[in-house]
Amino acid sequence: MLTNAERIARARLVLERRGIAVEDMLAAEVSTSWSRCIETGLKPNAKPQNVALAESELRERRERSGHVRRLALAEMETLYQQIAGSNFLIAFADAEGAVLEAVADHQFGDSDSGRQIVPGTLWSEEIRGTNGLGTSIVAERPLIIHGPEHFFSCYSNVCCMAAPIRNAGGRIVGILDASSDCASRQRHTLALVQMAATHVENGLFAHEMSSHIVLAIHPRAEFLGTISAALVAMDGQGTISAVSSRGASIFAGLQVAPGASFEHLFNESFEKFLARLHGSDQTFLRDTLGSVHAVMWLNRGSANARGKRTFVAENAGLARPRSRLLREPSFVAEDRCVRDALALIAAAVRVNAPILIHGETGSGKEMFARYAHEVSGRRGEFVAINCAALPESLFEAELFGYAAGAFTGAHKNGSRGLIAAADGGTLLLDEVRELPLALQAALLRFLDDHSVRPVGGRSSFTADVQILAATNADLADEVAARRFRSDLLYRLDTVKAIVPPLRARSDFGPAVRFVLARIDPTATISEEAIAQLEKHGWPGNFRELRAVLTRALLAANDMKIGIDEVAALLPSAPMESNELAGYALRGKVTGEVMQEFRRTGGNVSHTARNLSISRNTVYRYLREASKHDPSGVPREDVAPGIP
Secondary structure: OOOHHHHHHHHHHHHHHHOOOOHHHOOHHHHHHHHHHHHHOOOOOOOOOOOEOOHHHHHHHHHHHHHHHHHHHHHHHHHHHHHOOOOEEEEEEOOOOEEEEEEEOHHHHOOOOHHHOOOOEEOOHHHHOOOHHHHHHHHOOOEEEEHHHOOOHHHOOEEEEEEEEEOOOOOEEEEEEEEEEHHHOOOOHHHHHHHHHHHHHHHHHHHHOOOOEEEEEEOOHHHOOOOOOEEEEEOOOOEEEEEOOOHHHHOOOOOOOOOOEHHHHEOOOHHHHHHHHHOOOEEEEEEOOOOEEEEEEOOOOOOOOOOOOOOOOOOOOOOOOOHHHHOOOOOOOOOHHHHHHHHHHHHHHHOOOOEEEEOOOOOOHHHHHHHHHHHHOOOOOEEEEEOOOOOHHHHHHHHHOEOOOOOOOOOOOOEOOHHHHOOOOEEEEEOHHHOOHHHHHHHHHHHHHOEEOOEOOOOOEEOOOEEEEEEOOOHHHHHHOOOOOHHHHHHHOOEEEEOOOHHHOOOHHHHHHHHHHHHOOOOEEOHHHHHHHHOOOOOOHHHHHHHHHHHHHHHOEOOEEOHHHHHOOOOOOOOOHHHHOOOOOHHHHHHHHHHHHHHOOOOHHHHHHHHOOOHHHHHHHHHHHHHHOHHHOOHHHHOOOOO
16 A cells, blocks of 8 residues: 555656646645646646835735734744744735745745745636645635645655634734745644634634624633634624634534524524623523534623623733743753743644643653643643652542541541642643542543532532643553553543653753753853763663752862763663562573563563563663674664664
8 A cells, every 4th residue: 555655746746747747646735736727727846936016015915914914923033932943934824925025944944945934925726736825725724735745846845834824804914934944844834823823813813803892702611711712703782793713513403693693593582692791701502403612792881781882802812921921941952852842832732732741751841831821821830749759549539629527537628639729820730640530530520521520528619720630651551551540641632742752862061061061050061071971872861860950060170070080980880689580690681581571562661561660771671782783783773873
C-alpha cells in the first residue's frame, strides 16, 4: 500500500508529465484546485507571475480592510510569539489574496519563498496556483497545502497553513496564513492559525454588532469566555441579527439564521429572558430541542433592553490579555520541541482544555505546568498534587474536601479540599498514573460538570479550574493493564504536551548554564566541560544535572567548573546490591537486559519495570552493551545521547 507521500509524488509526476490531476491520489481540495489551475492555463513547471500591487493601491486596501486588519495585526503578533524561532512567516491577506501584512523569522524571510510573500503581493489561486492562502479562499475553509501539493513545482519545499476570517454576516473578509519550509512544519500550527482567525472573527463580530445585544452561548458555563462559545446578536425585540460560525455546532438541529425570533430557538419569551439577564452576569436557557445552554451578555451595561443606546462590545469577554501568550517562560526554552510544546500549552489554556504533560522523571514537567498557569491569566492559585504521595484512604477527602465530622480524625470545621483551593486557578495532578481507581471515577465526574461535593457533605459547588495532569508513564499501557480508566485518559489527554528529555534537547548548553546559575549565580563553566557533560545519557534529566553540577562546583577552584571536575563525576556509580540480586555475571545481566529491551520495542521504562530494576540501571547496561558490541546495539535502540 502506498503512503500518502508516495501517492502525492505519483500524482505530481502525472501532473508535470501529462497535465492531469489524478483525483484518487490527492485530497479532494488539492485535486479540485489542480484541475482549476489546469483549466486556467497554468503550467506546473513554469515560473508563476510575481504580481504585486502599487504602493498606493496597497495603502487603499489596508484602509479598506479597516477593523479586521487591526484585529489581525494583534493576532499575528501573538501567533508570531508562539512559533518564533521555528523558521516561519505569518501573513494577513484580504479576500482577494492580496497580502496586506507579513512578519517572518529572518531565515525564512530571506529565503526565495519568503521574499515572495511580502505586503502587496497577490497570492490568489489564479496567479500562484494551488497554495494555502489562495486555495483557502476558494475552498472557504482552513487548509494545509504541503510541499508537492502546490501546483507550481517551485513551491514544493514550502508548507502553507491558512484559515479564512469571516465577518458577522459570514462573508470572508481576510485570510491568516503561516508558511514555512517543509522541514520546519509543526503539527500544531494550523490549529493555532485557526484559533487566531476565530479570535479575529469574534472581535469583528462584536465590533459590527455593537448596536445589538451580543450573547455568548455554550452548553458549559466555563467556556463562555472562550472561542468555543457561539456569539449571537439580537435586536431589542429579540430578532436574530447574526450568528458566529460556532453557532452551527452549538445549535445543531435548530434553524439558527438572521431573521429568526428568540422564541423560535428557546422555550421562553424574550421579555422574560431579558428580565432574568438583567439580574445576573450570566444565566441559562433551554432551547426548543431540550438542550440547556449557559448564556452571558457580553456588552452588558452599555445599553438597555430595547437597544436605545449603542453597545460597546469591542473587547467584552472576547479579547484575552495580550501578555498571556507573549510572556516568555522563566526557564530555558530554546529547543524547538520545547517551544512547540509551550505554544500548544498556551493555546490550550485559552479554551480551558485539560492538558496531559508527558515526560521522563526530572525533565521539567512541573515547570511546564507552572508556565500553563502563568499564561492562562488566571488569578487563582496554582495547586500541585502528588498523586503518589497521598494515602488512598485520604485522597478523596484531600481532593474534594470534607464536611465537619465526616470521619474519625477529621478537623472539626471540615476542609475545603485542594480543588476548592485551586478555584479560579490551576490544578496539577502530578504522577496521575498513581491515582486510585475509585478516585479516577470521581475525577472523571468532576471533569464532566466541574461540580464538587465534599466527603460527608450534603451540597455541592462548582469550581472553575484549569486541569493539568503529568506523568512519565505510558497511560495507554496502564489502561491495557486495567490500572487506569480509558474514559479518564480520553478526557485528560485532550491536549498532550511532550517534554523532551535533557539528552535530546538542542539547548543543552544554555540549560547547563541556567541550572548552574540557580545553584550559584557567580559560578562559571567552560565550553569543554559542557561538551563533556553532553556526552552523558542523563537518565535523571535536570535533577541529575543539578546534582552533578553541585558536586562539580564543590570540587572546583574559584567557582569555575572545568572539564576535570565533570569528568571525575560522570562514571556511573556502583549499582545497588538489590538490583543485582538474581544475576551471577555482568555479561549475563547485560544480555538479559538487552533481550528484554528489544522485546519491549526499545522501551526503557517497560524494561526496567519488567526486570524490577531502575531505569538508570537499564541505561547503564545499554551503554555497556554499546561499548562491547556496537554492531549488536543499533544507536536508535540505545536512545539519543547515550554514549
